[in-house]
Amino acid sequence: MFRRKFLQSLGFVSAGLSLPLAPAALAADPAQTPPTGQKLSLAPLTIKGKVHQGGTGLAGVAVTDGYNIVLTDKAGKYTLESNATADFVHVSIPRGYAFPHEKGVARFYQPIKPGTAKMTADFALQKLASDDTKHTFVVWADPQMINKKDCHELLTSSAPDLQKLAAQYDANTFAIGCGDLVWDKFELFEDYKKAVEISSLPFFQVIGNHDLDLTARADEGSSRTFKSHFGPTYYSFNRGEIHYVVLDNVFFIGPPKKYIGYLPEQQLQWLEQDLSHVKPGTTVVVALHIPVNSGDQRR
Template sequence: MQRRNFLKNFGLAGAVFTVPAAVVNAATPRKKQNVDVTNLTLKGRVHSNGKGIAGVAVTDGLNVTTTDKNGNYELLSSNTAEFVYISIPSGYAFPHEKGIAKFFYPINQKDGVFKSDFSLEKLTVDDRKHNFVVWADPQIISEKDATLLKTQSAPDLAELVKSYPKGTLFHGIGCGDLVWDHFELFDDYKQAIEISTVPFFNVIGNHDMDIDARSDEASSRTFKQQFGPTYYSFNRGEIHYVVMDDVFFVGTAKKYIGYLTENQLRWLEQDLAFIKPGSTVVVNVHIPTNTGAARRNGKEEEMGGTVSNRKQLYKMLAPFKAHIMSGHTHVSEKWQEGSIIEHVHGTVCGAWWTGPICSDGTPNGYGVYEVDGSELKWYYKSTGKERGHQLRVYPKGKLNTNPDEIIANVWNWDPQWKVEWYEDGMLKGKMEQRTTLDPWAVELYAGEDMPKKHKFVEPTITDHLFFAKPSAGAKEIKVVATDRFGNIFSDVIRMA
């Protein structure tokens, strides 16, 4: 304020004395810094075999319009816009390049008008039934990691697709941290997607950002070059899918918070305005909007562990049946409140490719979702394991703190599951749920020198462990877990 008044007074006195040359030079920009906000008209057509498709949402990332009855669109934008893209409508195949979804065009900002047509292929099957998978945190940092992704994870997904009836629709969500700051490995990630046989939509993670950027807006430069916009939507059957960027880079290498920018929220308001209330909306982010980590560890919430302004997102999702898909934490967790359920996924890389399990004992793997109309069913697919591998039972003595008890880890558990145990064929009732460490994770990851590959990895406290105390003479223990859909899974151990 003092400086502004000084300059004002200085100007009034200009007739009395001469402004020094140094001041004049300092006030003259050495290089043009103006941002070009000139109006830009985006126009084109969305069609299938030459026939226009009406009602398709088209956006520049700020405003949203829809195509007319002939499939034509026109949107007033500006030269600050980077992409024009569509929300792929239901009933059409997902355009992709070797598995990487292509629903956008980078904008050529020269002539005041940018014309782009989108050609879609109509599906020959009813897409109200379809499946999708969530790959959280492939997080490859080396060629060795990339080889594991391409020779284990990707073939596992390809085999899963083959296990379903021919023609079953699948798509994937790469839920962030596709690589681990090594952008040259994006090519390896793309090769893995091609091997998987599934078209993927991708989410930016904190390890997919340019950490030398001076601001959040600039930190997604490389990701956008590789995969396009960082927030967008698409449709399949009766489900509306949304991808958001909830990793806010604070301008210092590897520092970020969980946060949704106002531009994204404004865009989302417009995007959801075209969706009928009561519909199912699947929102995909990297950082979980919420977790129980603070509660489990008795600490305050970490700014980079959840989304600070998540309640604003929840308000927007309130009219819908919403599923939020996230990763980032390398553990499995679910929470539900009202019409919203969040699925925090165990990771493709497990505990950063150091062993066969995540830090909470969840196997390396991914979420699988089967859609029928507006309803979702799901299970967790452990890499290299059968679909029915949904729990692990530990014998007595695996945890020093509980030497007389057996322990079951049911990693895809939520409060609607039932976990029971049998002793020598006799039902003993429900197991007791406790919050503690997984025994195998302790064995693999606890201690200053473990694991050798990444010593920062530690076992983490989880809610999905269940305990029971067998009789002294028990010979066989069977644990039966029933999920919310009535599917029954079991594991048996023989007592020593």
């Protein structure tokens, strides 16, 4: 009962996103679902690193592997005990710092190589030139590109329009691509990224149902291609006095194009940890693609 109430309330919060509110290429992540006959490795993995600006450590920054979250110490250092099922280590960018990106696509994470027992992951951040308490973010949802004609329109019309819009806002403006970046045509992710570059804004991505590998055996493998382009499917970051959370609630149930709105227990446990580090009373903005508790009618 408590889970249902929580998910329903989360759905109401996330609905607010639809309102207008004023470094090299990364390798694909390992397959989450092992081939038949191959055992899933649970080998332990120790991740250590430092979050810093120009070598000076930043204290109290959240670092996660998608399972557990730790905070950096006074020197900006952290140790995260993980295992071989984790795909990425990523940082929740604190307020007052720029969003690392590659041609606009947010790069706040590092992939974990398969078979790794120890890993060092440092994150270099840059202080913003101005206070970010007042800021703007733009939601760009459902481009749903299915062919090159759609791509041409996005690149020559929508992206330039967004660039002009962003020029009217403050320097701390960012954007969220809220899912269905393409329509099952993963080769068009490259065109989406070109559009992001044209926009001149740092972009965070949400996974949508048309961004899933619909030939995957289970939900665990359905986000493989998306992750190879955009990193983890759930994470958080901060800008000004607002805490932003991106969730992956498009749960693939097997048959082609069958999915429901659902948040697995692993993600809920991560979310509980994430919010435990947020000051009570802080505004939290949640971004996800579909209603959280869609029910049987979506099956």
